[in-house]
Amino acid sequence: MNGVAVSDAIAVDDTVSLLRESIERYMSSEHCTFERRWAALKSSRGYNERAWSDYASFGWLALRLPEEMGGLGADSHAVAPLMEAVGARLLLEPILASAIVGTGLVLRRANAAQRARLLPKLAEGSLKLALAHHETLNAFADDELACEYRQGALYGSKLAALHADCADKLIVSARDTSTYGPVGLYLVDAGAPGLHVDAFRLLDGRGAANLHFDAVVAEPLDAPGSRDASRAALAVALEEATVALCREALGAIRALNAATLAYVKTRKQFGRAIGANQALQHRLVETYVLEQEVRAMTLAAERALDAGAADAGAAGAVGAGVAGAGAAGAPGPATNAERMRIISGARAFICDAARRVAAEAVQMHGGIGVSDELDVSHYYRRVMVIGTLFGNREFHFTRFSELGG
Amino acid sequence: MLDRLYSRALALAASPHAMWVMAAISFAESSFFPLPPDILHKSSQHLMLTKEEYVRWMRSLQSRGWGVGHWPREYGGLAWSALERFVFEDELGRAGCPWVIPFGVKYVGPVIYTFGTEQQKRRFLAPIVSTDEWWAQGYSEPGAGSDLAGLRTAAERDGDYYIVNGQKCWTTYAQWADWMFCLVRTSRDERVQNGISFLLIDLRSPGVVVNPVRTMDMCHHVNEVWLDNVRVPVENRVGEEGGGWKLAKFLLVNERTYGSGVGESCFALGRLKALAAEMSCGVRSLGEHAAFRRRIDELELRVLVLETVSYQVLTDMLSGREAGAEASMLKIRASEVYQDLIEATVDALGYAGVAYDPQTLHGEGPPLLGPSDAGGILRYHLYNRAATIYGGSTEIQRNIIAKSVLGLPS
Numbered sequence: 001m002n003g004v005a006v007s008d009a010i011a012v013d014d015t016v017s018l019l020r021e022s023i024e025r026y027m028s029s030e031h032c033t034f035e036r037r038w039a040a041l042k043s044s045r046g047y048n049e050r051a052w053s054d055y056a057s058f059g060w061l062a063l064r065l066p067e068e069m070g071g072l073g074a075d076s077h078a079v080a081p082l083m084e085a086v087g088a089r090l091l092l093e094p095i096l097a098s099a100i101v102g103t104g105l106v107l108r109r110a111n112a113a114q115r116a117r118l119l120p121k122l123a124e125g126s127l128k129l130a131l132a133h134h135e136t137l138n139a140f141a142d143d144e145l146a147c148e149y150r151q152g153a154l155y156g157s158k159l160a161a162l163h164a165d166c167a168d169k170l171i172v173s174a175r176d177t178s179t180y181g182p183v184g185l186y187l188v189d190a191g192a193p194g195l196h197v198d199a200f201r202l203l204d205g206r207g208a209a210n211l212h213f214d215a216v217v218a219e220p221l222d223a224p225g226s227r228d229a230s231r232a233a234l235a236v237a238l239e240e241a242t243v244a245l246c247r248e249a250l251g252a253i254r255a256l257n258a259a260t261l262a263y264v265k266t267r268k269q270f271g272r273a274i275g276a277n278q279a280l281q282h283r284l285v286e287t288y289v290l291e292q293e294v295r296a297m298t299l300a301a302e303r304a305l306d307a308g309a310a311d312a313g314a315a316g317a318v319g320a321g322v323a324g325a326g327a328a329g330a331p332g333p334a335t336n337a338e339r340m341r342i343i344s345g346a347r348a349f350i351c352d353a354a355r356r357v358a359a360e361a362v363q364m365h366g367g368i369g370v371s372d373e374l375d376v377s378h379y380y381r382r383v384m385v386i387g388t389l390f391g392n393r394e395f396h397f398t399r400f401s402e403l404g405g
Numbered sequence: 406m407l408d409r410l411y412s413r414a415l416a417l418a419a420s421p422h423a424m425w426v427m428a429a430i431s432f433a434e435s436s437f438f439p440l441p442p443d444i445l446h447k448s449s450q451h452l453m454l455t456k457e458e459y460v461r462w463m464r465s466l467q468s469r470g471w472g473v474g475h476w477p478r479e480y481g482g483l484a485w486s487a488l489e490r491f492v493f494e495d496e497l498g499r500a501g502c503p504w505v506i507p508f509g510v511k512y513v514g515p516v517i518y519t520f521g522t523e524q525q526k527r528r529f530l531a532p533i534v535s536t537d538e539w540w541a542q543g544y545s546e547p548g549a550g551s552d553l554a555g556l557r558t559a560a561e562r563d564g565d566y567y568i569v570n571g572q573k574c575w576t577t578y579a580q581w582a583d584w585m586f587c588l589v590r591t592s593r594d595e596r597v598q599n600g601i602s603f604l605l606i607d608l609r610s611p612g613v614v615v616n617p618v619r620t621m622d623m624c625h626h627v628n629e630v631w632l633d634n635v636r637v638p639v640e641n642r643v644g645e646e647g648g649g650w651k652l653a654k655f656l657l658v659n660e661r662t663y664g665s666g667v668g669e670s671c672f673a674l675g676r677l678k679a680l681a682a683e684m685s686c687g688v689r690s691l692g693e694h695a696a697f698r699r700r701i702d703e704l705e706l707r708v709l710v711l712e713t714v715s716y717q718v719l720t721d722m723l724s725g726r727e728a729g730a731e732a733s734m735l736k737i738r739a740s741e742v743y744q745d746l747i748e749a750t751v752d753a754l755g756y757a758g759v760a761y762d763p764q765t766l767h768g769e770g771p772p773l774l775g776p777s778d779a780g781g782i783l784r785y786h787l788y789n790r791a792a793t794i795y796g797g798s799t800e801i802q803r804n805i806i807a808k809s810v811l812g813l814p815s
Contacts, residue, residue, distance in 0.1 A: 137775050138686040138755035160756040160774060200773045203761040203783065210774065269552035279800060362621075362790050366550050366798060367575045370791040372619035380621065381761075381787070384751070388759045392752065394686075394697060401696075 015072050020081045022058045032089050034375050040092055041205045045166060047092035056125030061099045064107060065123055076243065076302035083244045087251025090375070090382050092205055094128050096248070096389075097163035101241050102129025105171050108233040109185050109221035118169075130167035131237065132158035132211050138392075147213065149176040149184055149220070153194075154213040162389060164190075165199035165207035172211075172218065173234055183231035186218035193217075204382040236308075239340070241390040242347050243305045246298040249354040249386050253291050256361040256379050260284065263365055280364060287360050290353040301346035304339040311335070341403040344396040351386075351393035358383040440502060441465055449501030449672075451781030452768045453624060456539070456581040462503050463510075463536040473510050473534050480518050480526070481534045488719045498668020508540035508577070509533035512656050513586040516603070520644045520652055529584075529605070541579040543587030543606065543630060544653070546572060551801050553588070554597040554650065558632060560589040560604060567591070567604065567642070569612075569635040575795070579615045579628040582608050587632075588653055591646050603649035605641040606632070622787040623763040658732060660796050666739040667712045673746040674708050677701060680753045680776065691753055700749055707742050714738070730810045733802035740792040740799065747786045754779050 026032055031054065040048040055061055063078040065071025072078045079100060086095050099122070106118050106129070121127035135146055135158060147156030154174055164170055168190050176184040188195060196212040221230065261284060264275030274280060358380040362369035369376045387393060444462050447454055454462070466472040475490045476482025485493065497505065505511070514533045517525055532538035549556040558571025569589055579585065585606045592600035608615070612635040617625045644652050681692030681701060691697050718731040751758040757775025765773060765780050772779050793799045807813040 134756065136685060136755075137757050138684050138691055138753075144687075160760060200760055200762060203759045208760065268548075269550065269555065274551075277800075279803070359790070363793060363799070366794050367545065367791070370621045370788075370794065372621060372623055377621040377787075380790070385759045388756060392755065394691075394694070394752070398694070398696060 016077050016081075019059065019063065019072060019078055023060070023081050023085050026054070026058065027085055027089055037090060037092065046201060046205055046207045047094070047166070051091075052093045052128075053125050055093065055095070055099075056123065060095070061103075061125050062123035064099065064103045065119055066107075069119055070123060076247075076306050079240075079244055080247050080298075080302060083247035084251035084254075087248035087253075087382070087386070088255045090204065090252070090378055094130065094163035094166060094206075096241065096244055097130045098122065098128045098167065100244050101131050101237050102167075102171055104237050104240055105129075105131065105185060105221065105233060108236065109223050109225070109230055111221070111223045114187070114219075114221065127169065128163070128167045130161050130164040130170055131173075132161040132164055132170045133173045133234070133238075134159050134161070134390075139395075145173055145175045145183060147172065147174040149174040149186055149218060152217060153215040154186055154188065154218045155215060156213055158211040158213075160202075160208045161211060162202075162208050163206065164197065164209035164211055170211070171221065172213070173230075174218075176220075181227040181231060183228075183234055185221040185230045185234060187221055188213075188216055188218045202385050204378070204385040206385065236312075238390055239305060239308070239343055242343055242396070243298075243301045245386050245389060246294075246301050246346050246350050249350045249383065250291075250294050250298045252379050252383055252386070253287075253294055253354055253357045256357050256376065257284075257287050257291050259376060259379075260287070260361045260364050267366075274364075283360055283364070287357045290357055294350050294353050297346040297349055301343045304342040308336065308339050337403045341400055344399040344403070347391070348393050348397040348400055351396070354383045355387060440500070444503060445501065447768050448503040450768075450778040451785035453766045453784075454503055455767075456578075459503065459506055460536050460539075463506055466505065467534060467536070472505070472536070473514065476510075476514065476534075477518065480514075480530055487722055491715070491719055495668035498666060499671045500668075501672045506536075506539075506578075507660070508542050508582075508586075509536070509538070511659055512542060513540050513605075515659055516586070516643060516652050516656055519655065520603075522640075524640065525605075525643060538583045539578065539581050541576050541582035541585040541608070541628075541630070543573040543576060543585040545575045547574055551798055553653070554601065556588055556590060556601065558587070558589045560591050560602060560637070562591070562639070563636075565639050567602075567637045567639060569604065569606065569632045569637055571632050573630040573632070574618070574627075576615075576628045576630045577626055579608065579630050580617060580625070584608060585630065586643075588649055591649075594647075598650040600647050601649040601653065602646050603643045603652045604637050605643065606635060606637050607641075610635050610637070612636075620788055621790060622784040623761075624766065624784065624788070626788070657797060666743055667708070667715050670708045670711060670739065670743050670746060673743060673750065674701075674705055676778075676782075677704070677746060677750045677753065680750060683776070684753055684755065686755075697753070704742070704746050704749060708746070711735075711738055711742050730802075730806045733797070733805045736796065737799050737802050743792060744789060747782065747789060750782050751786045754782065758783060 031051065036048065040046065040051070059070070059072075060082055062070055063072045063082065067073050082095060083100070085091065103119075103122050106115065106122065110118060118127060122129065135156070137159060147154065147158060154172055156174065158172065161170070170188045170190060172186045172188055174184055174186055175182060190197070194214040194216040196214070198210040198212075200208060202208050223229070261275075264280055264284065265273050267274050275284070361376050362380055365374065365376050368374050371377060441461055444454065444458050447458070463472055470483050471493060473481055474483040474485045474493060476484075478484050494505070510533060514530060517529050521529070529538075533540070544553060546556050546558060558569065558573065560567035560569045567589070569587070571589070573585075573587065576585070585608050587604045587606050589602055589604050590600055591602040594600040606613070612633040614631040614633070616629045616631070618627050618629055620626055678692065678701060681697060682690050684691040686694055692701065715735060718735065721727060722731070754775050757773075757779040760774040761780065761783055762773055763784070766784050797805075808815060
């Protein structure tokens with residue numbers, strides 16, 4: 001699909017411009033075609049290992065790293081174009097799981113030795129991370145973890161951890177009332193004894209796994225911080241994932257709308273292009289308006305996230321900028337509640353909007369829209385997955401509602 | 406169950422068929438119902454059925470005469486009224502049964518006994534009744550979807566044969582079919598509807614190639630069928646040469662009617678409610694969350710409206726008050742309600758609503774995640790996106806109502 005724009009910059013510096021250019025160049029290259037994606041989908045791994053090294057060589061996997069480590073310093077300006085490409089091109093590699101969420105947690109909670117060990121490997125693509133957090137099918141809150149950390153080992157289960165099927169190491173959230181407060185974050189080797197990995201594919205072809213921990217040796221991510229630092233860092237990581245998914249959805253929506261528009265202009269029935277029918281024109285206008293709304297809400301969510309990070313940085317407590325964090329020096333809860341409300345509101349709206357755009361794309365494509373051969377059905381399935389990962393519409397809408405007034 | 410019988414009896418009180426309806430209900434729910442339990446299990450979980458299972462299912466219906474209950478008695482049917490037929494389908498849907506494979510008993514069978522020659526009736530009807538021959542529908546083409554009359558598959562006369570060339574698409578179960586009824590162009594005319602003929606094509610003829618096409622659920626239901634110089638005896642044409650459009654429309658109306666899917670929606674609603682009660686969401690069940698509860702309630706109201714409108718249409722039909730496009734109206738509403746119901750069900754599954762492996766949909770092995778029917782629900786949700794496209798898309802149904810009922814200009 002052509003016309004994928006990733007130029008939503010508010011204020012872009014040179015490094016980020018270069019990143020955008022490299023993403024746009026890659027998306028229009030022969031390495032990023034639907035045919036190549038088919039081959040990756042059919043492979044046992046479910047993604048393209050060569051593509052993953054390409055991403056590393058473009059610097060995409062290092063974009064969250066501090067500049068002194070060859071990164072871009074990681075605010076949403078850098079993450080946005082990459083996540084938009086993930087949606088626009090239905091990328092299968094663990095960008096969200098590893099380069100955004102996993103790397104973010106390492107940056108916030110790994111101690112100096114862990115950072116020195118993990119970050120260079122993350123940047124060069126030789127280490128993939130996945131977050132194992134959710135424990136039930138339908139509850140996305142992080143307050144009641146059953147998974148437990150006792151005397152250096154993990155016990156319990158995690159559900160549907162994105163890309164835990166291919167990750168080299170997992171970051172696991174678990175309860176440890178003795179040392180790290182109600183939530184600690186632990187690093188586990190994918191091949192550790194006692195770890196049972198039940199891998200499967202999500203509807204959009206990306207991998208995931210259910211995990212069972214039976215006395216699995218784990219290493220706490222234990223940068224100095226308050227007792228609540230890991231809980232706060234996890235909350236920030238989930239917010240970042242939420243906002244990244246908004247951007248991914250925008251990429252998918254733009255691609256779908258472009259495809260549908262092109263199709264109704266060329267598909268002829270009853271002697272004219274089907275797009276000549278006013279009944280379809282009005283619906284295309286509706287999906288266009290949805291796209292504009294989604295773009296605006298995505299940008300607002302990204303601003304809210306950046307403002308939270310800036311406040312947290314100014315307060316000298318990285319990762320504390322989350323409601324309920326309770327860390328000394330964190331911004332007032334009202335400010336944070338407002339930010340969370342924008343982010344969850346954006347997410348709830350975008351889940352719905354993306355679903356409507358995808359349904360309209362299928363419907364207006366007719367029979368070919370429900371075939372597995374055309375990418376439209378792949379976007380439809382991707383949108384379903386986006387709508388559930390790290391909190392579905394019900395969850396975010398409820399949070400939006402509870403944070404109101 | 407008694408509640409339902411009571412409300413149905415009230416709904417149908419005005420109908421002389423009410424007694425029959427009550428009898429049908431008790432039949433469907435009694436242990437005399439001959440439905441094979443293994444098939445019911447699979448179909449209620451939206452798993453993929455094999456051809457053998459479908460054949461067994463159709464034969465189990467026909468063991469009571471229900472497979473062709475709507476046919477005239479002279480051809481082996483029970484001469485059901487529209488109401489009886491509707492109630493029958495409704496009951497099957499409520500019980501989570503497989504669909505009645507329509508291509509023979511609903512589509513081509515009635516065309517043959519209405520328009521066919523005696524010889525055609527003798528040759529083709531009995532194997533339809535017994536499901537000894539499987540039929541496919543050769544209507545859509547790559548360039549002829551909504552605009553069916555724009556079809557290009559050509560049949561040229563060569564003595565006692567037609568030589569057929571062209572391509573059909575979205576042909577459901579052509580991989581299992583022995584025969585395909587097929588719309589072909591036998592002449593070019595200014596009015597595209599003229600010059601279309603209705604042929605019965607033996608799919609084992611030389612020159613027929615059936616290629617699988619996977620749908621959004623990543624499963625194989627439909628096919629493209631290539632016809633390359635396929636020789637079809639002239640005696641396999643139903644109706645006049647060039648008069649096929651009338652038959653095509655007769656069949657399309659049959660396709661839309663009696664398929665309002667009320668029963669299927671009731672089944673889906675029941676599953677949605679049960680699932681919402683069994684899925685935990687924090688300390689409460691999902692169904693106890695106000696927002697989701699309201700979503701279910703609104704869907705339940707829409708199902709009630711669909712059911713009520715369906716019976717109103719039938720009551721009106723029985724008293725000769727038809728506006729003319731009721732089938733289109735019901736198809737629009739039923740397909741939309743069902744899509745929304747199953748979408749809510751997928752949402753209720755949470756993460757189990759996005760874990761998917763088409764290999765697990767044949768009934769063997771444990772589910773990937775969540776309840777045992779999670780994969781099937783997801784599969785059916787995906788496949789069912791086609792419900793607003795096949796059999797005349799929602800857009801085409803609206804055009805039909807706009808023109809034939811409202812008299813709006815084209």
